[in-house]
Each structure stands twice: as C-alpha cells, then as structure tokens.
Amino acid sequence: MQSEDARYLKRKVKGGNLDVHPTEKALVVQYEVEATILGEMGDPMLGERKECQKIIRLKSLNANTDIASLARKVVEECKLIHPSKLAEVEQLLFYLQNRRKPSGKEKKEKRQIKPRDLTPFEGMEIDEEANINNIDDYVELLYEDIPEKVRGSTLILQLARNPDNLEELLQNETALGALARVLREDWKQSVELATTIIYVFFCFSSFSQFHGLITHYKIGALCMNIIEHELKRYDLWQDELQKKKKAYILPAIQIQRFSE
Incomplete structure (x- = not known):
C-alpha cells in the first residue's frame, strides 16, 4: 500500500463490560478501539482492532456519598459508558462504597x-x-x-x-x-x-x-479433567498398595502360626 493512497483514518470506539477495581476505589471500563485506514474512494484498506481498558478512580467516594448523583456524573463524563448502563454503574458504586476494608490480619493473609x-x-x-x-x-x-x-x-x-x-x-x-x-x-x-x-x-x-x-482457553474444564485423572490414578495406587499389604501380611501371619 502506497502512503499517498491512504486518505482517511476512521476510528471507532465500542464500550464493553464494567467492573470494580480489585484493590482501589475505582471502576474498570473495558472497551474496543477499531482503527481503519480508508482509501481515496472511501474503501477500507487496512484495519486494526485492540482491546483496552480505562480506570475511573473515585477518590471522593465514602460512606456519605450520594451514589445516584455520582453514578450520573460518571456516565456523563465518561463517554465509554452508555447511558443505559446507569443502573449498573450505581450497583458497582454501591458495592465499592460498602466493600469492607480488610483488617490487619486479613491484609497479611491477602498479601x-x-x-x-x-x-x-x-x-x-x-x-x-x-x-x-x-x-x-x-x-x-x-x-x-x-x-x-x-x-x-x-x-x-x-x-x-x-x-x-x-x-x-x-x-x-x-x-x-x-x-x-x-x-x-x-x-x-x-x-x-x-x-x-x-x-x-x-x-x-x-x-x-x-x-x-x-x-476463552477453557482452562477450568481442562483443570477438572486433570484433577479427575489424578484422582483415578490415586485410587489405583491405593488399590495396589492394599493388595501389596495383603500380599505381605498373609505370609507373615502364616509364618507366625507355624512358629507357634
């Protein structure tokens, strides 16, 4: 592709899932960016798609925060969040507001x-x-x-x-x-x-x-198959161990009776 053939760059942003940050008072917004280079006639010549995320930190969030007002503000200011997700934003903010802070012992265990x-x-x-x-x-x-x-x-x-x-x-x-x-x-x-x-x-x-x-990689199902296989192998080992014990115990008993 010649550089002079590329006339326009079309960029499309698509909002995705919402979640809370695992450790901070923040929302995590997943979104997708699709960039397409258009030719002189407007036909697409080259495209690229990338998964991204944006973190919205909420430092002012506390026990007295008006969740409904804060949710509206977040949706208004973040164009990646569609207005139809206002209720979902409220639920996530409510969760963050009430998420219990770990005690000193819990922090140590978490670390x-x-x-x-x-x-x-x-x-x-x-x-x-x-x-x-x-x-x-x-x-x-x-x-x-x-x-x-x-x-x-x-x-x-x-x-x-x-x-x-x-x-x-x-x-x-x-x-x-x-x-x-x-x-x-x-x-x-x-x-x-x-x-x-x-x-x-x-x-x-x-x-x-x-x-x-x-x-995506079906790791959960694969782990279950591995665990199931190992449990079956463990049972076989246990059966073999019991058989060997019996094989050793019976002759020992016979020898003891004979000696008596």
Missing part, C-alpha cells in the same frame, strides 16, 4: 496469597531471572522437548506472578495460546509442567478483568 508471593513448589525454581522483553524467547521453548517446555513455562510464570506484567502478557496471544496448547497436549507427560502452566493461568484468575481469558 501471602498474591500470585507473585506464593512459595514456589519443588522443581519450579531456576537460576534465571525472567525479563518481559524476552517473552518471545520463552515462547519458543514451549515448542521444544519437555525439559525446555518446563523452563519456558517457569520463566513465563515468573513474569505472571508480578501483576504489573499481566496486562502485557494478555496482549501476547501467541504466548497464551502456546501455554494452553502445551497444557492440553502434554499434561500427562509432566506433572511439573502441568502445575507450572496452571499456576500461570491462576495468576490471571486472581483478577476479575482477566476471567474472560480463562474461559
């Missing part, structure tokens, strides 16, 4: 269960620090043998355990698609690999705005 603070399980730790700029290199490892896949997924997990990286990882469909594929195809070959990848998606599941990602 302990943050994805980036969770204690690594045995085998996950590697002597290498992940860098978000090297994400493409880590994705390439997911196309190698099991040891390389474990290393690549562990490095990606390092990034995912920092919530500041989740938004950028969300935009990397190649990385997320590769993780989901490896989990779906190789989970039986390596418990460590399966656990690490599930841990990555767990980091996303900690925040409601990323729940669509979990649904």
